[in-house]
Amino acid sequence: MVLAIEVRGLVKIYPGGIKALNGVDLDVDEGIIYALLGPNGAGKTTLIRIITTQLRQTDGYVKVFGHDTSTQGSNVRSLIGYVPQEMSLWSDLTGYENMLIYSKIYGIPSNSRKKIIEELLEFMDLREASNRMVRIYSGGMIRRLEIAIALMHRPRLLVLDEPTIGLDPAARRLVWGKITEYCKEYNMTIFFATHYMDEADRYANYIALMNRGIIIARGKPEELKQNVEGDRITLKLSSIDDNISILNIFSEIEGITILKTDGDTIEFSTSNVSYTLPKILEKLFQNNLKIYEIKIHEATLDDVFIKLTGRRLSEEEYGRYREAITMRKMIRRGS
Amino acid sequence: MYKQYKNAILSILAMIEMELRRLRHDPLEIIARAIQPILWITVFGVVMARVRVFLSIGDYITFITPGVILQSSTFIALAYGISLVFERDLGILKKLITSPIPRSSIVIGRILAGGIRASTQYIIVLISAIAVGAKIVSNPINLLLGYALLVYGCMGFTSLSMILAITMKTRERFMGIIGAITMPLFFASNALYPIDIMPGAIKYFAIVNPLTYIVDILRKLLIYNSCEVFNDIIVVTIFVACTTVVAIKILNKIVE
Numbered sequence: 308m309v310l311a312i313e314v315r316g317l318v319k320i321y322p323g324g325i326k327a328l329n330g331v332d333l334d335v336d337e338g339i340i341y342a343l344l345g346p347n348g349a350g351k352t353t354l355i356r357i358i359t360t361q362l363r364q365t366d367g368y369v370k371v372f373g374h375d376t377s378t379q380g381s382n383v384r385s386l387i388g389y390v391p392q393e394m395s396l397w398s399d400l401t402g403y404e405n406m407l408i409y410s411k412i413y414g415i416p417s418n419s420r421k422k423i424i425e426e427l428l429e430f431m432d433l434r435e436a437s438n439r440m441v442r443i444y445s446g447g448m449i450r451r452l453e454i455a456i457a458l459m460h461r462p463r464l465l466v467l468d469e470p471t472i473g474l475d476p477a478a479r480r481l482v483w484g485k486i487t488e489y490c491k492e493y494n495m496t497i498f499f500a501t502h503y504m505d506e507a508d509r510y511a512n513y514i515a516l517m518n519r520g521i522i523i524a525r526g527k528p529e530e531l532k533q534n535v536e537g538d539r540i541t542l543k544l545s546s547i548d549d550n551i552s553i554l555n556i557f558s559e560i561e562g563i564t565i566l567k568t569d570g571d572t573i574e575f576s577t578s579n580v581s582y583t584l585p586k587i588l589e590k591l592f593q594n595n596l597k598i599y600e601i602k603i604h605e606a607t608l609d610d611v612f613i614k615l616t617g618r619r620l621s622e623e624e625y626g627r628y629r630e631a632i633t634m635r636k637m638i639r640r641g642s
Numbered sequence: 643m644y645k646q647y648k649n650a651i652l653s654i655l656a657m658i659e660m661e662l663r664r665l666r667h668d669p670l671e672i673i674a675r676a677i678q679p680i681l682w683i684t685v686f687g688v689v690m691a692r693v694r695v696f697l698s699i700g701d702y703i704t705f706i707t708p709g710v711i712l713q714s715s716t717f718i719a720l721a722y723g724i725s726l727v728f729e730r731d732l733g734i735l736k737k738l739i740t741s742p743i744p745r746s747s748i749v750i751g752r753i754l755a756g757g758i759r760a761s762t763q764y765i766i767v768l769i770s771a772i773a774v775g776a777k778i779v780s781n782p783i784n785l786l787l788g789y790a791l792l793v794y795g796c797m798g799f800t801s802l803s804m805i806l807a808i809t810m811k812t813r814e815r816f817m818g819i820i821g822a823i824t825m826p827l828f829f830a831s832n833a834l835y836p837i838d839i840m841p842g843a844i845k846y847f848a849i850v851n852p853l854t855y856i857v858d859i860l861r862k863l864l865i866y867n868s869c870e871v872f873n874d875i876i877v878v879t880i881f882v883a884c885t886t887v888v889a890i891k892i893l894n895k896i897v898e
Contacts, residue, residue: 359740381742389740391733399664408663411656412741414649440667455735 308434309373311464312336313497316367319353325351327365329520335498335513337372337463340490342507344608345517346620347348351373351500354517355468358498359389372463388457392468395453398442402433402452405441406459414459427455431485439493451485465490467499471506492600504608504620516612525617532606535614537564538580539604543572545597551584556590563587571599580605600603648668649707650747657751660757662850667704671718676766679714683707683771684826685877696835697725709833711852714763716827719796720755721819723803727813749890751803756800757793764789768864773874779867788863791871795856801885808859808892 314333320326327350335341338408343351358360358369360380374382396405406424429433431451470641471479490497501507508528515525524531557565562583566574575582580603612620691702708755727733738748772778810816830844831853837845848854855874862868
């Protein structure tokens with residue numbers, strides 16, 4: 308089966324010697340939601356811009372459904388829908404007019420233009436607002452309209468660069484709800500870049516973790532998280548008179564690793580908390596031990612990132628705070 | 643191949659439509675920009691006509707009408723390039739270059755849109771000139787041809803503006819350079835006075851100034867009721883073609 312995106316040995320050096328990509332390999336199967344997760348400055352946008360034929364790579368190649376982005380750019384462009392990180396709408400036109408102009412640019416036949424626009428406006432819950440100027444739209448409405456525009460020519464691959472940057476949690480959920488619904492209905496492939504790990508975790512079938520121009524890990528979200536020590540659980544028990552017997556109780560349960568014991572508190576890790584915890588609780592009750600407190604720290608993609616780079620995803624973000632704020636202002640410009 | 647050309651033309655038309663819709667929603671710029679040319683005609687023109695500075699020119703208000711149309715339109719065309727910078731800072735340009743249309747049609751579409759936006763001054767200036775006694779031909783063919791050739795000429799200035807916007811990189815520098823070149827372009831042309839009376843160096847500048855040739859076209863069509871504009875059109879075509887080609891060539895630069 309042909310891959311939706313195939314990236315091999317991709318290197319991009321910008322004029323001035325900045326190496327944005329340093330040998331990226333990537334395979335994206337058709338029909339899945341694929342997240343490219345990494346801090347700002349990791350090279351995500353550069354990779355996306357090469358995939359969408361905006362930039363030429365220094366070395367390596369990218370193929371989209373078998374078409375090389377360097378030599379068959381026009382074929383690639385007709386297969387993809389793309390929503391850039393920054394706002395891509397004319398704020399001094401209405402939502403409907405933006406869709407109309409883009410539909411003409413994308414060569415949608417005039418007899419089906421109106422129907423497609425109206426269906427997508429309806430689908431994105433923008434019908435009522437369609438005759439209002441985009442400059443009075445909220446950030447979430449702008450994103451939904453941009454996604455609607457990207458879907459007008461029924462692309463096989465939808466490429467989203469930071470699709471929910473600057474949006475509040477409710478708007479983020481709504482945007483993702485619409486994207487996943489559409490994806491299921493039309494078996495479309497989605498490739499998106501984000502620095503929100505919860506977003507990649509929740510919506511992607513497959514994740515590539517990116518840092519400083521290279522892919523440092525890839526896999527399904529669960530697989531990635533299993534590579535770290537797993538979920539951590541801390542139990543505070545009624546009394547630990549006989550440490551050895553408690554340790555014995557724990558040692559009878561498969562799939563856990565004791566990390567430390569400290570007085571009446573025991574900390575251990577497990578690869579699957581929802582399966583292991585009931586068993587532990589059952590054993591403790593059987594031995595007449597009371598539990599005062601349970602703390603569960605489920606493994607996150609941040610833990611994966613820490614394990615691989617020694618830093619938190621959020622730490623990398625902090626240095627780019629101003630950039631993110633500027634971006635947010637751009638997206639909300641006019642609101 | 644045919645489909646490709648058809649799509650390119652449709653996308654160019656879509657960009658013109660976009661510009662016209664923007665104008666309809668917000669005509670303030672056009673109205674604000676009309677104030678200056680109206681003053682050129684109704685104050686400067688009227689006063690200079692009374693003083694009779696240029697004896698070789700019969701009716702001064704009529705004489706400067708095409709020049710003032712060009713001054714006003716050129717200002718708008720030269721400022722248009724900034725919109726491309728705004729669109730690059732936003733994501734519009736990224737979005738456009740990932741659409742299936744060729745990159746050249748993005749530039750041509752925007753240049754044509756800019757030319758049309760600039761040409762809105764044609765009607766406003768003509769009406770105000772007629773109101774203060776300018777004698778403009780009533781031949782609709784000449785009037786329409788004048789309008790079309792004004793759009794054509796303004797396309798060159800819009801391209802020039804885009805090239806400057808790309809090269810200058812910051813908006814402040816761009817606005818500075820536009821401010822610096824618009825007035826010299828206007829004064830060192832035949833817009834306000836005949837080239838014959840200019841001193842040597844300025845005369846040579848006026849001869850290579852494309853504005854001179856577009857003013858000449860309008861003057862012949864709108865005042866002298868003459869259609870002998872072929873030579874002027876050739877010069878304007880060279881100007882439009884050169885600036886357009888350069889603008890297309892450096893579009894990639896603005897994106898990257």
